[in-house]
Amino acid sequence: MVDARGPVDATAVFGGLAEIAEQLSTGDGGLPALQRTVDVTVDATGAAGAAFVEYGHDSGRVVAAAGALDWSLGRPVDLIHPTLRGLLQYGSRVREFPVDLLGTVGGEHLRGRGLHRFVAAEVTAGKTAVGVLVGGYRDTEGTAGAGERAALAFLAGLVGLQYSLGRGLPIHEGGPVLDPVGEPFALLDADHLVRTWNPAAALLTARSPEAAIGEPWPFPLPLTSGGSVAGAEIVEHQMACGTWIQIRAATVPGSADIAVSFRARADQPSDGRDLFIALTGHELRTPITVIRGYADTLVEHWESLDEGSRREAVYVVGQRARELSRLVDRLLNAVGDEATPGDASALLPFDLIDTLTTAVDDLSPEQRRTLAVSLPQSLPKALGERATLATILTEFVTNAGKYSLNWVQADLTAGADEQSVWFRIADRGIGIRPEHVERAFERFWQLETGDQRTRGGVGLGLYLVRRIVERQHGWVSLRPRQGGGTVAEVRLPRADADALGEA
Known part of the structure; x- marks a missing residue:
């Protein structure tokens, strides 16, 4: 195997580290320092792109991205899946794996973007796992050298320090630092004997690591009729204490061990x-x-x-x-209960340009006057629910006007890459602070307490936009606009993306 590492620009690396140190020493940090660390990751590891995925209660989400992974900002990631948990918790701190291990959909999507392997390091703040820092590479035969691994491990430690300082991190309210229990996880050998039993597993089951390790796995596993692990299946089991748990399992790549993720079954939420x-x-x-x-x-x-x-x-x-x-x-x-991605067979190809043009015509006269439309003549067809685009556009334009002085102009643009079709609303309003770009998607959250009274609204608009878009296997993100204002972006799958990936 060859070390695919190219020459490192020491000036860029040390210059970036100096900027991060200055941000932290002056009491700043948060998303700007985190994003700068991801930028440095590209320079220090020779990766084509890098990203940091913050852990949440149910999944991860890309909160900072650079280079060939900048398109992934805001994308949800199933980091609780036992395949990835096993990769991150099995063996050395820095793990390397081909994108094929991310499953059929994820692997094809990344290959379609020219990425073939990843190097990843889990980030911890104290004893709490807060996320994962990854670098993506375009070559298929290379492998991470000692320099790449050391650089990624160092930068992962730097991200962990930023989370420990707590200056604007975690990005998501109620994120990993506020939820130190983490996710229950176990590692089993080929005979289903427990090799690893993390503190979250001990807390959920009231069984200490000393009592669990070396003993048979105490609950059922999702197995096929032939006895192998069914990685796509979930089994439910009621423990002796009465708590129902959901169990997922997958074989750790390159070994006979089995990674198991399990959790208490969620009840119908009533908060709020x-x-x-x-x-x-x-x-x-x-x-x-x-x-x-x-x-x-x-x-x-x-x-x-x-x-x-x-x-x-x-x-x-x-x-x-x-x-x-x-x-x-x-x-x-x-x-409603429509937060999970829908059946792909129910999504249909549609013309994004025609749909956006119609949606613009349905806006109020005041909204149309302040919206500058600059759309290409045509784009590849998107795969999704055409009827929902009007709702999404209305929410974006309403927010652009709501948080602007005298309804300043907002720009509507659209485009496509090899895997997705996107559109953006970029305004010159009061803007959004980096630490708020993810909180804005929470239910009932609004920019400021005072704004709830002066600007109205129930804080549901962006929350519903994210639900609608992710139901269509797309994703939505916000970011501050250079020079002031906010950029809201939606990405949907290209209808012909599978064909492009096979080409």
Whole structure:
């Protein structure tokens, strides 16, 4: 095997490290320092691209990316899957693996972008695993040399230090640092005897590592009829204490060991119900009051109103009715259970340019006046749900105006790469701080407490946009715009991406 490492630009590496040190020493940090660390990872390891994936309660998400992986910003990643957990917890701290081990969909997607292998290092803050730092490479036959591994391990340690300082990290509220229990994980040998039993597993099962290691795995495993591990299956089991757990397992690549991830089955969430009722009650009451007032005026004073007054009243009623309709749709989606990606067979190819053009025509006159549309003549077809694009665009444009002074101009653009079709709304509003780019997608979260009163809204718009997009196997991200403002971007799969990957 050859070491694919190219020459390292020492000036870029040490210059970047100096910038990070200065940010941390002055009390800053957060996402800007994290992003700079990912930039340095590309320079220090010779990788084509790098990314940091922050762990969450249910999955990971790319919160910083550079180089050939910059397109992945905001993308969800199933880092709890036992295949990846096994790779990260088995053997040395820095692990290397081909993209094929990420599964059929993930492997094909990355190969389609010219990436064939990854080097990864799990990041810990104290004893808490907070995420994984990865470098992606384009060659298929290379392997990570000592220099690449040492550089990645050092930079992973630097990210861990940033999380330990807690200056704007974790990115997600309730993220890994706020959830130190982590994910229960076990490593079994070929005879299903426990080799590794992490603290989270001990906490969930009330069985210490000393009592578990060396003993047979105590619960069922997802197995095929032939007795091998069924990596795509989940089995549920009720422990003696009455707690139901969900179990996934996969064979660790390059060994006969079995990686097992398991967790308590989630109950139907009820958090936020009172807040939901309070906020939505207010937001529903406002358009209903306006509609009723203008409708009563038209009924009771039709003869005394001139033509201009009648038209104005009808216009306001229509505008508020559309607002009410959108709000009801958002509320119904918010209480639904459609957060998981949908069946790919239910997604259909559609023309993004034609769909966006139609959606722009459906915006209010005020929104259309402040939106500069610059779309190409044509793009490859996207795969998804055409009807949802109008909702997504409306939310983006509404936010652009809501957080701008006097509705400054926003720009709508679109494009495509080998695997995805995308569109962006870039505004020149008050902008968004880096530490808020992920929190903005949380339910009920708004920019500032005061803004909830002055600008209205229930804090559901971007939350629902992310649900809608991820249901279509796409992803959405926010980032500060250079020079001020915010860029909101949606990426959907290309309808012909599979064919391109096979070419």
